[in-house]
């Protein structure tokens with residue numbers, strides 16, 4: 001059922017490609033109605049939030065369904081995360097029951113992992129933890145493993161840090177030759193000595209990956225904005241993603257983190273805000289839910305406040321079809 005509806009959207013866009021790629025206003029009235037209708041089919045719009053693992057990873061899918069995540073959700077892996085084979089089986093069957101496809105779930109790796117670390121001992125620990133979490137994903141049947149690329153700690157060159165990250169990913173790939181889990185590099189805000197805040201950094205890491213089938217990126221709107229990618233107007237939004245496509249390529253986009261920003265443009269400070277309440281504003285999120293390039297891409301909210309997904313997810317769905325500037 002899902003595939004059928006999806007292909008109708010794809011064929012609509014294929015037939016309208018030149019005009020869609022220009023600006024929406026050039027559409028005739030009938031075409032605009034057809035576009036709105038095509039977008040309104042939200043079976044391929046995947047919006048979820050982050051749920052806590054607690055003591056039982058097997059119940060994460062229920063928690064995600066409870067907060068109305070549709071098609072996707074995230075959870076944080078930490079050094080304390082452990083589960084039995086039985087819990088992993090339960091996780092998979094609960095995903096099935098609640099309509100989550102395993103290839104659209106995007107767990108977040110431990111924050112302390114730094115594959116670009118200039119200190120050998122810490123780097124070794126990071127690599128081991130990275131591999132452990134990659135294997136955890138595999139055990140859960142999950143295909144996307146999202147993680148922060150790393151930081152120089154102001155003790156090595158950017159190029160050395162990026163190379164070390166690629167090496168770490170290659171090492172983990174080689175250690176799991178039969179795995180299909182994709183290492184999804186998150187774009188960062190550029191706070192402190194974190195790398196990965198320019199598309200060029202992501203492209204450089206990917207360039208040195210041996211198995212390109214197993215690498216991807218996750219774009220976080222808050223991080224992008226803080227790092228200096230302006231997403232506030234349709235023109236700047238289009239420019240930013242054209243730049244992303246040129247430098248990294250949409251084929252590597254595996255997930256989005258959709259957060260507004262508490263801090264200003266180019267602040268390079270990473271502080272998430274609820275949708276529409278921060279410096280980015282709600283328009284950016286309206287563009288996202290109405291852009292075919294982000295359909296079938298898991299979009300994860302990581303916004304503050306208990307219960308905030310309860311109004312944010314419906315609000316994002318309500319934006320579907322609002323395609324005017």
Ligand SMILES: [Zn+2]
Nearest residue numbers: 108147148186
């Ligand atoms: Zn993150």
Ligand SMILES: [Zn+2]
Nearest residue numbers: 223270271272
């Ligand atoms: Zn963040």
